[in-house]
Amino acid sequence: MTHARFDRLRPRVLRTAAVAALSTALLAGGGTLPAHAAPADGADRPSAATRPVAQAKVPQAELRTRLAGATDAVGAEAARKAEAQAKARTATGDGGARAAGEDARMRPFIIGGSQTTVGAAPWMVQLAYFNQGTGEGYFCGGSLVAADKVLTAAHCVDGLDWRVHGVALTGATGLYDSAAGTLAGVHRVWKHPKYRAATAQNDIAVVTLDRPVKQKWLRLAATGDSALYKPGTSATAYGWGLTSGRADGQMAAKLRKVSLPMVADGTCDRAMRNVLGRDYFVAGQMVCAGKPASGADRGTTSTCNGDSGGPLVVGGKIAGVVSWGVEGCTAKGAYPVFAKVSSYVAAAQARIDDTDLSYDGRADLLGRTSANKLYQMNSRGRSLAGRSTGAAGWQSVSWGLQVDLDRDGEQDLLYRNSRDGKLYRNYRDRAGRYTTMQVSSVGGGWKSYAVPGDLSGDGWPDLVALDASGNAYLYPGKGNGHFHAKKKVVSAAWKGAKLFGRGDLTNDGKADLLVRDKAGTVWLYRGTGKASAPFAGRIKARSNWKFTALVGNGDMTGDGIADVLARESNGKLWLYPGTGKASSSLFGTRVSLGSGFNQYNLLF
Numbered sequence: 152m153t154h155a156r157f158d159r160l161r162p163r164v165l166r167t168a169a170v171a172a173l174s175t176a177l178l179a180g181g182g183t184l185p186a187h188a189a190p191a192d193g194a195d196r197p198s199a200a201t202r203p204v205a206q207a208k209v210p211q212a213e214l215r216t217r218l219a220g221a222t223d224a225v226g227a228e229a230a231r232k233a234e235a236q237a238k239a240r241t242a243t244g245d246g247g248a249r250a251a252g253e254d255a256r257m258r259p260f261i262i263g264g265s266q267t268t269v270g271a272a273p274w275m276v277q278l279a280y281f282n283q284g285t286g287e288g289y290f291c292g293g294s295l296v297a298a299d300k301v302l303t304a305a306h307c308v309d310g311l312d313w314r315v316h317g318v319a320l321t322g323a324t325g326l327y328d329s330a331a332g333t334l335a336g337v338h339r340v341w342k343h344p345k346y347r348a349a350t351a352q353n354d355i356a357v358v359t360l361d362r363p364v365k366q367k368w369l370r371l372a373a374t375g376d377s378a379l380y381k382p383g384t385s386a387t388a389y390g391w392g393l394t395s396g397r398a399d400g401q402m403a404a405k406l407r408k409v410s411l412p413m414v415a416d417g418t419c420d421r422a423m424r425n426v427l428g429r430d431y432f433v434a435g436q437m438v439c440a441g442k443p444a445s446g447a448d449r450g451t452t453s454t455c456n457g458d459s460g461g462p463l464v465v466g467g468k469i470a471g472v473v474s475w476g477v478e479g480c481t482a483k484g485a486y487p488v489f490a491k492v493s494s495y496v497a498a499a500q501a502r503i504d505d506t507d508l509s510y511d512g513r514a515d516l517l518g519r520t521s522a523n524k525l526y527q528m529n530s531r532g533r534s535l536a537g538r539s540t541g542a543a544g545w546q547s548v549s550w551g552l553q554v555d556l557d558r559d560g561e562q563d564l565l566y567r568n569s570r571d572g573k574l575y576r577n578y579r580d581r582a583g584r585y586t587t588m589q590v591s592s593v594g595g596g597w598k599s600y601a602v603p604g605d606l607s608g609d610g611w612p613d614l615v616a617l618d619a620s621g622n623a624y625l626y627p628g629k630g631n632g633h634f635h636a637k638k639k640v641v642s643a644a645w646k647g648a649k650l651f652g653r654g655d656l657t658n659d660g661k662a663d664l665l666v667r668d669k670a671g672t673v674w675l676y677r678g679t680g681k682a683s684a685p686f687a688g689r690i691k692a693r694s695n696w697k698f699t700a701l702v703g704n705g706d707m708t709g710d711g712i713a714d715v716l717a718r719e720s721n722g723k724l725w726l727y728p729g730t731g732k733a734s735s736s737l738f739g740t741r742v743s744l745g746s747g748f749n750q751y752n753l754l755f
Contacts, residue, residue: 206510206560208361209318209336215329217318220281222327224288225402264388264409264452269324269332272389273367275406276301277320278358278460279327280311290402292390292461294469295321296371298363299338299560300503303460304472304490305346305356313337313358321364324406326391336361339512341502343495352436354474354490356460357502359512363559365581369462370610371500372470372493373680374659379465379493382415386440386465388473388487392457393480402457409452411440411487413465419486426477426485435494438463438471439486446483454487455480463489496660497731501711504604504654506555507704508562514653514704516716517553517564518751519545526751530707533726533742551755553704554602554653556612556632563632565602567595576632592634593626601650601703604662607682615664621646625685640685652703654713658731665715671697675737692737700754714738722749 269275278301280289291307301319311317314337323332342356372379387410391403419439420432432439440463441453454461454473463471471489480487492499508515513530520526524541549569553562556576563578574590597616606613611628616637618624623641626634645666652665661678664686668674673693676686700718707714712729715738719725723746727738748754 206338206361211334214318214334214336217281217316218279218320218327218329218334220283221279221288221290221318224281224286225279225290264407266403266405267324267389267408269322269366269406272406272408273322274369275321275389275461276303277323277327277332277391278303278307278313278317279320280313280317282312282316290391290457291459292392292457292473293319293358294462294472295364295366295368296357296469296499296503297368297558297560298365299335299360300368301358301360302371302462302469302472302492302499302503303356303358304474305342305354306348306351306474307460308340308342308356308358309346309348313340317358319358319360321366326402326404333364333366335364338510341512343498350431350433351475351488352433353495355472355492355495355499357499359502359505359560363561368610369464370468371496371503371660372465372468373608373661374493374496375680376466376468376470376493379468379470380413380438380491382413382418384413384465386411386413386463386470388440388454388458388461388463388489390454390458390461390473392459392461393455409454411452411463412442413470414439414441414486419488422484422486423488426482431475432488436491437474437488438491439488440471441486444477444481444483444485447481453480453485468492497655497658498711500660501655501706504555505706506558506560506562508553511709512706513709514553514707514714516702516704517551517755518748519548519551519753520750521752530709532708533728535744545753548753550600551753552600552602553755554612556602556628557630558611565590565600572596578632588632590632590634592629593637599648599650601652601664603653603664603678604655605680606662606664606678606685608680609682613685615640615650617645617648617650619646621648623650625682627682638682649701651701652713652715654703654705656713656729656731656737657733658712663713665692665701665703667696667701671695675733677733690733690737691735693735700748700751702754704755716744716754717741718748718754722746724748 274295276293278291278293293301293303296302317337319335320332338361339359343353345353387408389408394403416434423432424430458473461473462469469492474488474490476487477485505512509529515530516528518526523546524543525545526538526541528538529536547568547570548566551566554565556563561579563576565576567574572595574593574595575587576590577587580586599617601615602612604612607627611630613628614626616624621643623645624637625640626637628634647669649667656663661680663678664676666674673696675690675692698717699720702716705713708728712731714729715727717725724744726742726744730739
């Protein structure tokens, strides 16, 4: 395997060599959608005429064609390379006996280890790419981190139009076994903006599928999960990559796994510098696991070509993403190298949680007029697009919030019905139908609500509710629209306050909460990711915020940091872009989104 932009470093992918130089990956966007439908006056379900349009999906026949093309192209390229290398070695007189690992150049496999099943690793994803026009084929692994999100390596998506030529296969133990698994298209790709192909730095990416899949997903290592990286800690890598470092090595027909002990940064740095002749390892961005390779297949356990993008799992979390290693994967003294996930959780989690109404990775706005019509206004980053056609039937809604309670990639609407005082959730079910359910686990009489995200650290969005006495309660989410029993997290300190905000405001990968007190002061409560104490000490973010509406739907600018919208009494709407700084500089210079927003008596 080769990669056009690596000299001695080799990413752990399998791809054909048809394209020598590749441009940056396409960041695909979504189209404008009509607004969600609300329950009609006295009804529990929206009318068919006002349901939103579903995200477009690639037809199954096209996905099967892409998978078949990738299968043939990758297989043919591997055979071609094996033949070429065998001829070269015969010509030099070594008869092809030398192990490929002795050629110490940087490359992305699993050598050694054992066969496993997707039942034991349901989050494993096969990413296959085939460009019929160029004949280029490409294979990578990945991990489901939400129902429609796959964590993989940046070099797996770099310069490739996965939306047009890619396919994801989940639920299959066998390589390319679409009959046993589920095929999905690719809707959008994000790679780390500071990815460097020549040095494999910041080698992490998130692929958004064009539909949710039902397999179990894994959580990412958090910023504070240093114990996962302690040298000697047992980790497990998974993949379908080459099972031999020799030129005639073949990809695994069935999913494989290998146990690898975590390695100290200094140990890895010295070893890889000795093998490669220069310093490629970057502590903090990369991590090693395993034992020094023996110089041949025998005695080596490692990831290899074709395993790129797959996970290194420690304690039920993704601690690393298969990134690079030496060519042949068995060079004496070498280790496999992974992108260190805890260092990238803030950037990656923002893309994992970027669900929005228009499927473009930016949070959008909903507004209800006095005529009881709901309009959708899509974010363009630092402005709003023209509003959609109004959806009728929202007169009985007194409060609303956009959330994705089951993390299926589709926005739910959580709202309170003023007629019965109960909370409801409007969502798309497994059959693609929009339906409404009562959220019976949470009452509708609270003074303020917010769903900042996962505050308890279990991966599911949680709800915070405020009572008239200023007590705040955490309702941990179950991931199905309901919540576990409430737990008091603040005692009589937030009386008359408003709760708002969604997502990571401080760029640490954890959801945060904003609280505006009676005096108009906005306080930032940093999330800890722990249910026992979900908030750290408060930080004063703003004073005199006596706005008539505050909306915190998440990242509206598309930079991965949560933002806030605020409306003045004169109807002007302002965007306060998040900076990621946990201080009075929490927001940057505000941006005007226009006037006339007093026509909406409900913004969310």
